[in-house]
Amino acid sequence: MWQADKNRYDSMTYQRCGNSGLQLPAVSLGLWHNFGDDALDQTKLAICRRAFDLGITHFDLANNYGPPPGSAEAAFGRILKQGLSGYRDELIISSKAGYDMWPGPYGEWGSRKYLIASCDQSLKRMGLDYVDIFYSHRFDPNTPLEETMMALDHIVRSGRALYVGISSYNTQRTREAVAILQELKTPCLIHQPSYSMINRWIEDDGLLDTLEDLGIGAIVFSPLAQGMLTDKYLNGIPDNSRAMQGKSLNKDFLNDKNLANIRALHDIAQQRNQSLAQMAIAWVLRDPRVTSALIGASSVSQLENSVAALANRDFSDAELNEIDQYAKDADINIWAASIEK
Numbered sequence: 307m308w309q310a311d312k313n314r315y316d317s318m319t320y321q322r323c324g325n326s327g328l329q330l331p332a333v334s335l336g337l338w339h340n341f342g343d344d345a346l347d348q349t350k351l352a353i354c355r356r357a358f359d360l361g362i363t364h365f366d367l368a369n370n371y372g373p374p375p376g377s378a379e380a381a382f383g384r385i386l387k388q389g390l391s392g393y394r395d396e397l398i399i400s401s402k403a404g405y406d407m408w409p410g411p412y413g414e415w416g417s418r419k420y421l422i423a424s425c426d427q428s429l430k431r432m433g434l435d436y437v438d439i440f441y442s443h444r445f446d447p448n449t450p451l452e453e454t455m456m457a458l459d460h461i462v463r464s465g466r467a468l469y470v471g472i473s474s475y476n477t478q479r480t481r482e483a484v485a486i487l488q489e490l491k492t493p494c495l496i497h498q499p500s501y502s503m504i505n506r507w508i509e510d511d512g513l514l515d516t517l518e519d520l521g522i523g524a525i526v527f528s529p530l531a532q533g534m535l536t537d538k539y540l541n542g543i544p545d546n547s548r549a550m551q552g553k554s555l556n557k558d559f560l561n562d563k564n565l566a567n568i569r570a571l572h573d574i575a576q577q578r579n580q581s582l583a584q585m586a587i588a589w590v591l592r593d594p595r596v597t598s599a600l601i602g603a604s605s606v607s608q609l610e611n612s613v614a615a616l617a618n619r620d621f622s623d624a625e626l627n628e629i630d631q632y633a634k635d636a637d638i639n640i641w642a643a644s645i646e647k
Contacts, residue, residue: 308389311359318361319616323523323597326495328469330398330598332591333613334364334525340604341381342372349605354385356606358393360613366498366525366600367432368402368443369424375407379431386433397438401428402473402498404443416446416454425466440467441498444644445479455486462492469495473527474644477516484520494522496597500641501526502535503571503589503633504564507645510635514595523597526590530601531638534559535586540569559638570632574625584615589629592621 320329335357341350354365371378379401390397403424406414414420425440440461442454458470470492472483484494497517499508505528508514517524530536532555539560568582575585587599603609621629639645 308355310355310393314359314361316361317616318613320361321597323496324517325521326469326493326523328398328495328523330364330523330525331362332598332616332619333362333587334366334398334598334600335362335609336366336527336600336602337378337382338366338368338371338527339602341378342374343377343381344373345381345604347381347384350381351385351388352606353603353609354382354390356609357603358390358397360610362613363396364398364400364525364598366400366527367428368405368441369407369428370405376427376431379428383432383434391433399432399434399437400439400441400471401425401432401437402441402443403428404441404446404473416442416444416449416457418453418457418460421454421457422461422466425461429466436465437467439469439471439496441471441473441496442475442483443473444641445472445475445483451479451482452486455483456490459487459490459492471496471498473498474500474641476645477511477513480513480516480522481520484522494520496523496525498525498527498600499645500528500639501590501596502529502531503586503629504531504534504567504636505639506633506635507639507642511645514593518595524595525598525600526596527600529587529590529599530583531586531636534564534568534636534638535571536583537572537581539565540572556638556640559636564636564638567632567634567636571629574628574632578618578625580615580618581611583612584618587612587615588619589621589633591615591619592626 319332403421412419461467487494572582575582590599601612
């Protein structure tokens with residue numbers, strides 16, 4: 307029987323999520339990619355076990371993660387059965403609903419019908435009685451926001467989740483959603499926006515200021531810009547890369563201008579004795595309003611490299627100024643359509 311490392315909490319940093327009583331690890335593990343049926347079960351198991359041994363207590367999923375949709379949750383359910391479920395009270399497990407999941411008019415967006423049915427399906431796939439956090443994955447312009455938030459409230463009151471959150475809502479919609487949840491007495495715990503050195507929409511939108519004002523935590527996803535802020539594309543597009551496979555990264559994003567800035571950022575990271583990925587993770591965590599950076603991993607070594615970013619999270623003013631010369635918004639936000647509603 308597998309047992310977790312008894313020293314797993316010694317080196318990870320935990321940060322309070324907004325004004326709540328919940329703390330999250332500075333680095334959380336997302337199962338968006340690399341946990342579908344196209345990845346080896348043994349690799350997925352090894353990544354999750356090593357993550358927990360490193361003090362990562364938060365595992366982030368969604369109904370449609372795969373491929374195919376639902377397979378990441380099913381894989382995580384199998385991983386739980388292989389020893390991790392013995393530590394259930396030490397885990398924060400989250401899921402979401404909002405994007406296309408099944409055919410017909412009830413299989414996406416933000417209706418009460420969809421959110422509650424999707425949550426039930428997610429629990430069944432993972433073999434859980436409840437998730438710790440359940441999110442509205444995106445704002446639905448065609449469903450009353452009251453209906454979406456009342457569905458989240460019901461999910462908590464029915465015991466399906468302990469907390470609720472929202473993802474990719476802009477400042478205006480965030481304030482509207484939070485006001486409804488406050489009336490329902492089910493507070494919004496957390497917001498999950500995309501954010502990286504080359505995707506800085508939350509700064510222009512004022513979202514971090516809004517979250518601070520409302521006492522809500524932030525867990526930022528894609529801090530590596532779907533892999534652009536790694537060493538992978540410094541010398542071209544590898545055949546086995548996400549860009550070449552068409553997995554959420556458009557090859558057009560890797561244009562000469564963006565690559566020039568990425569190479570310059572890589573040079574700055576080298577001066578800090580970090581990989582570009584490590585500096586990118588440390589950079590999003592430089593702001594104390596960011597509770598956690600949500601990373602992906604296709605191998606144990608990649609996971610370990612990302613967590614090592616926590617060894618050097620401090621930036622001088624000179625470093626931040628130099629980074630800002632190249633950390634330009636690269637027009638890569640594939641979630642912008644949802645944000646702008």
